[in-house]
Amino acid sequence: MRDGVFAARKGLPAVAVLTEEFRVQGEFIAKAVGMPGVPRVIIEHPCAGTGSANLERVARELAPRLIAALQEGHS
Numbered sequence: 372m373r374d375g376v377f378a379a380r381k382g383l384p385a386v387a388v389l390t391e392e393f394r395v396q397g398e399f400i401a402k403a404v405g406m407p408g409v410p411r412v413i414i415e416h417p418c419a420g421t422g423s424a425n426l427e428r429v430a431r432e433l434a435p436r437l438i439a440a441l442q443e444g445h446s
Contacts (some may be wrong), residue, residue, distance in 0.1 A: 372397040376406045384407060386440040388433070410440040420425035 375407030387416055389397040394413055401407045418429055 372400045372409070372411070375409045375411065376401065376404050379406060379409050384441050386437050387411040388414060388437070390414055390418055392416035406424075410443065412436045412440050 372387045372389060372393075375385045378385035387397060387401075389411055391413055393416070397411060398407075401409055401411075412433065414429060414433060418426070
């Protein structure tokens with residue numbers, strides 16, 4: 372979430388990617404730093420350490436969601 376906020380503050384298109392486990396913390400951080408509108412995409416948890424085949428699957432599923440979130444956030 373912090374990386375997404377950092378990029379958005381710089382005026383860059385940004386979408387934060389969080390796993391379901393960290394959704395609440397991400398919401399808190401976004402509000403605490405005064406940027407609750409930073410788009411975010413929630414993915415399954417865990418993602419790390421689940422093997423390269425799963426990471427490839429997650430990336431394939433995530434890419435169109437990221438593009439959509441960027442388009443919605445900057446239209």
